[in-house]
Amino acid sequence: MGTISKDTFKRLVLLYTIGRFKDGVYGLFRLNKVVYFVLKDTRLKPFGFKRDRYGQHSNDLDTINEQLLSMNHTKATPFESGQGNKYSLTDKKNIRFHSLAMSRIDAKLKEKIDEVVKNYGYLPEKELLQKAHSDPEFLEAVEKDIDLLFDEKLPNRIPVDLSDDDCEDLELSLDPNFISAMTYLSDWKGRR
Amino acid sequence: MKSYKIVRHKVFRYQYEHLAQNSLLIRQVDKQLEIIEKNPETAGEALKYLTPHLAGKIKRLWVGGSKKYRMIIMVHKEEKIIEVCFIDPRLRGKLNYKTLPLEILEMPEDEIDAKRLKRFILK
Numbered sequence: 001m002g003t004i005s006k007d008t009f010k011r012l013v014l015l016y017t018i019g020r021f022k023d024g025v026y027g028l029f030r031l032n033k034v035v036y037f038v039l040k041d042t043r044l045k046p047f048g049f050k051r052d053r054y055g056q057h058s059n060d061l062d063t064i065n066e067q068l069l070s071m072n073h074t075k076a077t078p079f080e081s082g083q084g085n086k087y088s089l090t091d092k093k094n095i096r097f098h099s100l101a102m103s104r105i106d107a108k109l110k111e112k113i114d115e116v117v118k119n120y121g122y123l124p125e126k127e128l129l130q131k132a133h134s135d136p137e138f139l140e141a142v143e144k145d146i147d148l149l150f151d152e153k154l155p156n157r158i159p160v161d162l163s164d165d166d167c168e169d170l171e172l173s174l175d176p177n178f179i180s181a182m183t184y185l186s187d188w189k190g191r192r
Numbered sequence: 193m194k195s196y197k198i199v200r201h202k203v204f205r206y207q208y209e210h211l212a213q214n215s216l217l218i219r220q221v222d223k224q225l226e227i228i229e230k231n232p233e234t235a236g237e238a239l240k241y242l243t244p245h246l247a248g249k250i251k252r253l254w255v256g257g258s259k260k261y262r263m264i265i266m267v268h269k270e271e272k273i274i275e276v277c278f279i280d281p282r283l284r285g286k287l288n289y290k291t292l293p294l295e296i297l298e299m300p301e302d303e304i305d306a307k308r309l310k311r312f313i314l315k
Contacts, residue, residue, distance in 0.1 A: 005287070072243045094241050164285055166240070168262075171287045173241040181297035185201070185277060186249050188268040 002167030003157040009105065010046040010154075011174040014064050015073055016102050016110070019095045020117040024077070024088030028065065030125070031087065032057050033132045036149070038116045040137060042109050045153040051141050055132045056149060071179040094173075101170060104161040196232035196272050198225070202301040203278040206309045217314060220255040224263060225276070227253070232274050236265055260284055261314065281314050 004012075017035060018025055025031045032049075036056040039045050047058040065087065068074040076085035089095065102110040120128060132138065141149055160167055172178050184191075200208070211218040228235040236251030249269075252262045260283055266275040277297065280287075293308040 002285070072245055091244050094243075097241055168284070168287060169240040172239055173243075175287075177292075177294045179242075179246070181294040182246055182250055182264075182266070182277075184298040185266050185275065186246060186268075188271050188273060188275075 001159055002162055002164040003159050004105075004167050004171055006046070006154040006156055006158060008171050008174050009044075009158045010060070010064050011068060011073075012098060012101060012105075012170070013046045013109070013113075014061065015068055015089070015174070016095075016098045017113050017117065018068070018074055018087055019089050019092070019098065020113055021088070021121050023122075024086040025121075026079075026086055027084040028062060028087075029054060029084075030121075030128060031065065032061060033128055034116055034120050035061055036132070037120055037135075038109070038112050040135075040150065042106075042112060043153075044106055044109060044158075045150060048152040049149040050147050051138065051149055052147070055129070056135070056138060060152065067176045071174070071176055072183075073174075097170075101160060101162060101166075105158060196274050198228055198232065198274050198276065200276045201278060201297070202304055203297060203309065203312055204276045207279050207281075207312050207314060210313050217256050217261075220257070221263070221279070224253045224255055228265065228274055228276070235274075254284075255279060256314075278312060279314060281312055 014035070017038070018031070025034075032054065033056060035047060035058065036049050039047060039049070047061045047064075049056050049058045051057075065074075069076055069087075072090055074087050075090050076087055078085055099110070102113075120131070123131070137149060141147070160170075162170075208218075208221065211221065224235075236253045238248050239246075239250045239252060242250065249267050251265050251267060253265065255261050255263050261279050261281065262284065263279045264277045266277055267273075268275065280292070282292070291311075293311055296304050296308045
């Protein structure tokens with residue numbers, strides 16, 4: 001059995017979640033809300049959430065989303081209105097492995113992602129907002145004027161029922177520094 | 193048919209220069225370099241789960257006995273070049289690229305500084 005770092009796990013969770021949206025994720029707002037509903041009752045919490053002017057929001061999730069974009073695992077397509085982006089996978093071939101990795105780490109979390117994306121992923125924005133704002137934990141935080149909804153809860157290394165080599169490949173393929181360096185090196189002509 | 197040319201990145205050259213003479217590690221590195229020379233197209237194992245722009249281009253070979261360090265090579269298929277990029281100085285199973293200044297691989301070779309290069313020395 002291998003292990004992966006918590007940063008790799010965060011990237012995997014977000015990549016898998018984005019991949020579950022058949023027609024891409026319509027905006028960061030929606031992605032934040034969906035991931036909040038996934039994580040509010042799960043054992044492992046790859047992202048902490050706080051209450052801000054956007055409702056349930058995770059800065060960490062926004063950062064990881066940018067990393068996925070920078071590594072070219074996902075792409076951002078602007079909405080016709082010009083305000084916001086649709087996020088989708090650049091290559092759907094790897095989703096089978098990411099799905100396998102998710103089920104070998106935390107099958108319940110994977111099922112929860114599948115369920116929440118199916119039920120909330122494409123709700124009209126108004127309805128999604130209404131659900132988010134009527135969430136009992138959110139209402140309690142509003143009432144008590146608490147900003148933190150829940151904190152990140154992850155060990156430093158996460159055990160995965162995959163071979164060491166698969167874990168290392170997963171780790172490298174989701175490492176922004178490695179991917180950035182390798183992308184630069186891959187352009188032989190451009191470097192001359 | 194044009195054969196592959198093998199080139200060494202500055203980071204790898206530095207690492208190689210700092211390997212102890214006649215050590216097991218240098219012998220294994222030489223052996224892997226020989227394998228790359230002889231079988232440039234099949235040497236190494238392609239890293240998996242990469243996005244299309246890198247898929248099949250990055251390969252790894254193991255050196256240092258019982259799969260200790262990973263040696264990363266890049267295949268420039270169009271140019272028929274194999275570039276030996278670097279040997280990861282951290283042991284297998286101890287990946288944490290936050291502490292390795294991989295950004296030096298994105299710098300022009302004459303701008304790479306010794307301070308950061310030292311972090312790549314294999315102990």
